[in-house]
Amino acid sequence: DAKTTQPTSMDCAEGRAANLPCNHSTISGNEYVYWYRQIHSQGPQYIIHGLKNNETNEMASLIITEDRKSSTLILPHATLRDTAVYYCIVRVGRNGGSQGNLIFGKGTKLSVKP
């Protein structure tokens, strides 16, 4: 599975969009990009995933560059409850397998401030 690089920490003002970057320059053609977050004292929570097209769900948007070497997770209107560590994970989409055996890095600590 390809390695990812994320900033250690970021700040965002409440109500503004939070844009969290992730570099995965060694990604291969069959590897997906997954995002999870971990709020303090809780287990990680799935946010979104994608292969090459941009994706959007009720939590966030995922923008993947055309060369797939980087991506950005967008939280459109950050709230204080979005303060968490955000993990970008690159993983082969294995047939028959769910996302459970993931390789987490250190992630980005996002602090949403009033």
Place this chain on the structure above:
Amino acid sequence: DTGVSQNPRHKITKRGQNVTFRCDPISEHNRLYWYRQTLGQGPEFLTYFQNEAQLEKSRLLSDRFSAERPKGSFSTLEIQRTEQGDSAMYLCASGWDRQHTEAFFGQGTRLTVV
């Protein structure tokens, strides 16, 4: 259903003692995963089950660690002859054996070895 449940939430033990943690997954999920997380690091994959079969074990899972899922429902993780380096949060997750389906994590068991 209240999600993935882990017990106990906290455990303090003396070095050399054995400890056992329990995980109750979301009832219809056939995959169950164990992770370990130390302070400031992302979760590290340990092992996973499909139903009662243990399908993958990380190199992190030393001989002192054993996991079971005897009836394909709840799982236990036992650590024998605990060491101070075993102090960590132990996370359990469950999911389906279908590609890209998300993993749902419990709140973890925090182990402190003194």
